[in-house]
Amino acid sequence: MKKQIILGLISLLPISLVGEETKPNIIFIMADDLGYGGLSCYGSETIKTPHLDALAATGVRCTDFHSNGAVCSPTRAALMTGRYQQRSGVGGVITARNHRDTGLALSEWTMGEAMKELGYETALFGKWHLGYPAKFNPVHQGFDEFKGFVSGNVDYHRHIDQEGHFDWWKQDEKKDEPGYITDLITNDALSFIDRRKEKPFFLVLHHGAPHYPLQDRETPGFRVIGKGNRDQPKQKVDRKAVYAKMIEIMDEGVGRIVGKLEELKLRENTLIVFCSDNGPAPDGSSGGLRGRKGQVFEGGHRVPGIFHWPGQLPKGKVCKTPILTMDLLPTFVSLGGGEIEAKRKLDGIDVTEVLKGSVLSRKPLFWKHGSSSAAREGDWKLVVTGAKKKKQIMLFHLDNDRNETVDLSSKNPEKVSRLLGLLESWEKEVAVASPVSQ
Numbered sequence: 012m013k014k015q016i017i018l019g020l021i022s023l024l025p026i027s028l029v030g031e032e033t034k035p036n037i038i039f040i041m042a043d044d045l046g047y048g049g050l051s052c053y054g055s056e057t058i059k060t061p062h063l064d065a066l067a068a069t070g071v072r073c074t075d076f077h078s079n080g081a082v083c084s085p086t087r088a089a090l091m092t093g094r095y096q097q098r099s100g101v102g103g104v105i106t107a108r109n110h111r112d113t114g115l116a117l118s119e120w121t122m123g124e125a126m127k128e129l130g131y132e133t134a135l136f137g138k139w140h141l142g143y144p145a146k147f148n149p150v151h152q153g154f155d156e157f158k159g160f161v162s163g164n165v166d167y168h169r170h171i172d173q174e175g176h177f178d179w180w181k182q183d184e185k186k187d188e189p190g191y192i193t194d195l196i197t198n199d200a201l202s203f204i205d206r207r208k209e210k211p212f213f214l215v216l217h218h219g220a221p222h223y224p225l226q227d228r229e230t231p232g233f234r235v236i237g238k239g240n241r242d243q244p245k246q247k248v249d250r251k252a253v254y255a256k257m258i259e260i261m262d263e264g265v266g267r268i269v270g271k272l273e274e275l276k277l278r279e280n281t282l283i284v285f286c287s288d289n290g291p292a293p294d295g296s297s298g299g300l301r302g303r304k305g306q307v308f309e310g311g312h313r314v315p316g317i318f319h320w321p322g323q324l325p326k327g328k329v330c331k332t333p334i335l336t337m338d339l340l341p342t343f344v345s346l347g348g349g350e351i352e353a354k355r356k357l358d359g360i361d362v363t364e365v366l367k368g369s370v371l372s373r374k375p376l377f378w379k380h381g382s383s384s385a386a387r388e389g390d391w392k393l394v395v396t397g398a399k400k401k402k403q404i405m406l407f408h409l410d411n412d413r414n415e416t417v418d419l420s421s422k423n424p425e426k427v428s429r430l431l432g433l434l435e436s437w438e439k440e441v442a443v444a445s446p447v448s449q
């Protein structure tokens with residue numbers, strides 16, 4: 012019986028391998044709370060990121076790339092589902108204190124499952140933040156391998172979350188190992204590439220950097236199990252220097268991964284994508300944009316976005332078309348030779364041709380965080396902040412005023428009215444949580 016099964020598998024192999032040699036490997040790297048101004052290729056004068064700069068200089072550097080959320084979990088839900096995060100019920104942070112039993116529904120069709128269906132070897136290393144119990148683990152959402160943490164942040168050395176829970180996992184079991192998490196994530200990536208290089212692979216790296224706590228390789232661990240402790244006392248850390256170092260160590264990891272691909276002669280057939288999950292916390296830089304993490308002004312969601320694939324994507328191009336996190340799933344599926352079935356009803360779109368230089372006029376785009384929300388159509392952006400008596404409505408024209416300094420609402424009442432209408436319709440539509448059809 013066993014022999015028959017093995018023979019059966021062997022006879023199927025040539026068929027299943029058809030096309031696989033031409034599929035690109037995809038490596039997706041996401042920083043945590045890295046603002047628009049957080050890399051040297053996006054204007055930082057104090058943080059040196061030569062490896063990401065090189066990818067930007069010889070690939071596509073997006074100046075209008077946006078996280079779907081203004082905070083962590085929502086952006087990750089949009090990334091995994093290819094839809095506005097409200098549709099999967101993850102409109103806010105899945106907090107370590109109050110949401111320990113919830114997570115992204117297993118009935119959602121995720122990016123991991125999509126790529127698995129296309130024959131990819133899949134892994135996610137680093138931050139998940141889409142559910143604490145083992146049943147919500149990435150290995151149950153299409154990823155062959157998971158190593159990392161499931162909360163919003165851990166002590167970079169002791170791997171303890173801000174509520175005092177130990178939080179380092181191998182697959183869906185808690186298992187510790189020594190190391191600084193940014194290095195562990197890079198090391199796991201290198202090991203995965205070595206082990207899985209014979210087949211097309213889809214590798215997701217969700218760094219903790221530069222989210223608090225501010226710790227580089229030398230900053231001692233401080234959290235203890237059983238005791239909530241968000242960030243170390245400010246006076247004990249040179250915050251500016253450590254913050255820069257955290258990003259530079261992540262960049263060094265990008266360099267090691269590119270080096271590994273070159274060593275294995277995989278560079279030509281590998282797409283590397285880099286972005287952030289939301290705007291900066293107070294230690295970071297929005298590059299002059301208004302607002303920061305947790306806000307729907309540009310600073311809260313316009314982030315670095317870099318795409319690099321030698322010979323396939325333009326070299327040294329600046330892409331000015333809006334791209335959102337939710338576009339990555341359909342784009343990766345398309346590059347992997349698949350098609351999105353109509354029944355999925357994704358909000359994200361395949362942006363491959365946009366990255367190659369096509370001009371695209373997008374449907375209106377929306378952001379929502381708490382009682383604040385925003386709608387964008389072309390270069391017009393409506394921002395609504397506060398609730399009831401504190402409600403404030405602003406209108407900006409991003410082409411002339413990317414930093415949202417001049418409120419044009421009183422001069423353009425018709426535009427305000429149109430965008431308000433679109434926003435209200437959208438809010439009603441996505442408020443009904445419904446898993447992607449299976």
Ligand SMILES: [Ca+2]
Nearest residue numbers: 043044083288
């Ligand atoms: Ca974040």
